[in-house]
Amino acid sequence: MRHYVFNIAMRFSTIALLLVSICGLASATDNSTAKPNVIYIISDDLGYGDLGCYGANKVKTPNLDKLAAQGCRFTDAHSTAAVCTPTRYALMTGRYAWREPNTGIARGDQSALIPPGTTTIASVLKSAGYKTGVVGKWHLGLGEPPTTNYNVEIKPGPLEIGFDYAFLVPATGDRVPCVFVENRRVVGYDPADPIQVSFGKKIGDEPTGVDPDIKLKIQGGPGHKDTVINGIPRIGFMTGGKAARWVDEDIADVLTSKAVNFIETNKSAPFFLFYSTHDIHEPMVPHPRFRGTSECGWRGDVIHQLDWSIGQLMAALDRNGLADNTLVIFTSDNGGAIKNTYDDGTNPLHSKQPPNGSLRANKGALYEGGHRVPFLARWPGRIASGSVSGQLMGHVDALASFAALTDQKLDRNSGSDSFNVLPAWLGEKLKNPVRDHLVLQGNSPNPLALREGDWVLIEKAGANKNSDGPARELYNLAADLSQSEDVAKKEPERVKSMTARLKTIRENGRSR
């Protein structure tokens, strides 16, 4: 009898072992087939109120609305900073930009801001076997200090921090040099016509925005009156590179085709595409086929152009049977800009449809309009279609989330402020929020804002030097999303505890 029981037990354990190994095999298989392609799309200066799925009705964004309908729309996602460069730094490295010097809005000749060897979203996915590419606006500096030399092989850059392929707008559309860089070379470079840029004194004899007789497509405001390229005065002076200069009207077409080409070239491997659109940053110069198609002037027209571009990428996924196994994220690098610096006639149209919806302020500000951004995530079969999430999260979280997606553990020195928000992206039922706080910055390392649950503490300029002063505002976003009533005086204890927490986060050098 004992022998019989023993035999039965043995049989059960053999079956159990067999089951475990089958399950193990199954889960290994699941993991490999589940390793999705990843496309992270970051648009530029697109506000919380700029898409149909976030309430806009004077522009039409059918492709982005479809993405929302097929996935999850997030209502409390933040760009971490309220301007380009620090947002992109945090997104790339998982570290708050204000912890590092020199991470404000970068000039067009800024040397590389992220040192080679830094763990980035690209290096994390590359180490998981992904083919990695960046197409579009970079604005994180290129080349060796002191300033970028566009006449040589330009490195370090994205290829030194985890990308296999790069096709870049080096800085922004409104600043020189107005050329694309592919991998480490200026596209269309002519050695007989070397490129020089200056962000101080005037160089060259080409017309500038202050020449009285110059005919312009659009005139630039203060700081945007230097070398005229394609009828548009820029920030900074440029000489040479005439054959390499972009045509603003064609930038969206060029970037879209490069992004689609990257998808099609890498469709057989898991790939990561970081698609960083120029739209809808200034100068907003839509291709003629989009002109007049919106009710919001050229600003609305470039939103249509942006929506078209995303539609092209989604069509490429469909055409190649990749949509079901691709995680697509769409967002913006900061809130909508209200005061355009070019006289394109769109300023008076903001009242028709506020770029940031009912949020207070705009790009550059520590109020919600500066950094609460559209955020859509689609992964058919994994993310419930038509879902909406109010989870608090920031772009700084991409690094830890991609590590989690690919079953990797971040070492302690990487992604010091990045939290794994993948469960929120996937719409998992959660007992606790993926984040209970988030630090936000404007255009400089100080002042900062601290989000904690429904509350946001906003330092005024100089507040960090005066820990006892009244230089803070406090808002309850659950009751007052438009931030119309500063309740700091009514909530002194909360101001005190949040001030102390922000101080600790600053001093610790990390928050993860």
Ligand code: CA
């Ligand atoms: Ca921006």
